[in-house]
Amino acid sequence: MDAIVLQILNGLDKGGAYALIALGLTLIFGTLGVVNFAHGALFMLGAFCAVAFNHVISLEKVVVDPTKTTAWGTPLEIRVPYLESWLGDTGATMLNYSVPLSILLAIPVMLLVGYIMERGLIRHFYKRPHAEQILVTFGLAIVLQEIVKTYFGANPIPQAAPDVVRGAMDLGVVLGFDPGTVVYPQWRIVYLFFSLSVIGAVFAFLQFTTFGMVVRAGMADRETVGFLGINIERRFTLVFAIAAVVAGLAGVMYTPILPPDYHMGMDFLVLSFVVVVVGGMGSLPGAVSAGFLLGILQSFASMNEVKTILPGIDQIIIYLVAVIILLVRPRGLMGRKGVMET
């Protein structure tokens, strides 16, 4: 029982990332009808917002202390981050919380990136065939990741979670199992709640605001909304930007779990597409639930007990599920009938 709970928990944080990326993907597909292969790159850009933010706030002032010497006989250099020397303890706390704080940077940056992408490129591809949309966004993804590679290098750059949530937590005690059976890193719990709240925010936005209503109407029947005199294109620009922000936030908070490198987006992209397909193209609840479902399935498949029966199943389980879903129920778990069923 405790092993099962542990696997479910393990699947949830990855599932959270899948769900967030897939949410953006399906939002874009449902409203704009565009297949965005650059969405993984947006996730990666978000992660590198965290890296850049950390770089900036930890810029250091080097003070040479002539009275003391190091073991090599050179004067001791004291490195103090500017932030700490200016703000004292507040600065140190900010450094500690650099990952969550970089959300503040990521939101405007991703909004801007999303806006530019939609206005500059995607807009011209609404009427083009899906194949061309896939190709142009695939090219864009390569460009984005190569730019990031030029500035940040090819190696993964680890980011630390804040001290408070850096350790692991014995969840087993909380849930009533023996101590030491369900030990779980605290940051992953944070990530899970973070992804749930972002998902909640997106849904609330779409459900309770007039803007969201128009967007939902546009997803259902774009033409009619246009006939009613609503400039749907302008709203869709914002939808694209929101999807970019969601992917970016998923990336920012994922950095302590997986040190970001320039091609992390591609790995997540393929999986997120599979998630979208399993959930149903253009279905938001489908994308979210399929994200968590596949995350959990993947972590179950990587249990040793399962791997001894079916070797290698952990590597292919997600793709296998996608193949089966596409063949048996092409509209996905929660897809609307008749949407993209061929």
Added chain:
Amino acid sequence: MTTNISPRSDLLMFVLFAAAILTMPLWLAPIGAGYPDLLQKFAIFGLFALGFNLLFGLTGYLSFGHAAFLGIGSYAAVWSFKLLGMNPLPALLFSVVFSSLFAVAIGYVSLRRSGIYFSILTLAFAQMSYNLAYSVLTPITNGETGLRVLQSDPRLFDGASASSGPLISNLFGIEMTGYSGFYFCAVLLIIGFYISQRIFRSPFGMMLRAVKSNQNRMSYTGLNTRPYTLAAFVISGTFAGVAGSLLAVTDPLAGAERMQWTASGEVVLMTILGGAGTLLGPILGAGLIKYFENIFSAYNEQTLHAIFSFLPDFMEGPVVSVASLFVGEGWHLTLGLLFMVIVIFLPGGIMEGFNRISKMFRGKPSRRKGAGRSHAPASANAAE
């Protein structure tokens, strides 16, 4: 489009093509591409793109997992070397058999869907093969290290004779390296071109084009299109398998990274760049990409300084630093930009560009949104 091409001009085209390929070492030498390693790549990836084009160019089905067949072909060829000896002919046979078997299986499942679903299905299968090759199938694929031919392998037919020395594939005594390796690949490319030309001109090819322009209408007329698309998929996968085995013939090594989806993306780019649905386009695209990859990744800052030394000093620095983003390590950036530019401005590829230019010279009014894009609305409808 096909009606005004006579068998005679077809034959002429084929002869010219064969002559051009076989004399590549001569006419490519002035631009620095006349050495065997690169020429082999031209021929191999030309064949790969040619095969991909038979599927994508004719039927419009965008496979994002074609590199899987390339990898399967490579593995099959290396296994043939290991078991039967270094002769490339059984290796080719092995690759053809295995890649076509896989293509039948994957195609049978994937072709039940079209449009973006087809792309994702093929991508899923390719990723599955890639992941499995890296993990569980290590006894067959040798995982991350890659599969190599060892001295201790049985090599039934030449195991005893060639007990020492480097293990190079040889065709009855001709070693498949350098120019002889290139000519072996070139001959296969020419055969592939002939097959592809015959398919383009055949009723079968016409049927495939009809699938691309409107599959629904084909179905409504009571025709089952799936056998045709499956045949195209299998032929195309076999081409990729042969290309993979040629990679192994010229360098007896097979690694899983050949199956990665970026490799699938590359062949898509080659085909698009040259012109999907045209006979020569994909080969042209493959050649161009391999050529520029070779040239651009060799550049570094010194060579750039040498190139831009004619500029005044204050300009040279910035120009070099901007240009260095796009060469050497940054070659992929150029590739990505090229990809975007081609898809945005010239969806018909270079061949469409040629057509536009030649129309301009003939003085006919050039239709700006010409042949390459006229299919767009139709296939958009088909994808819905």
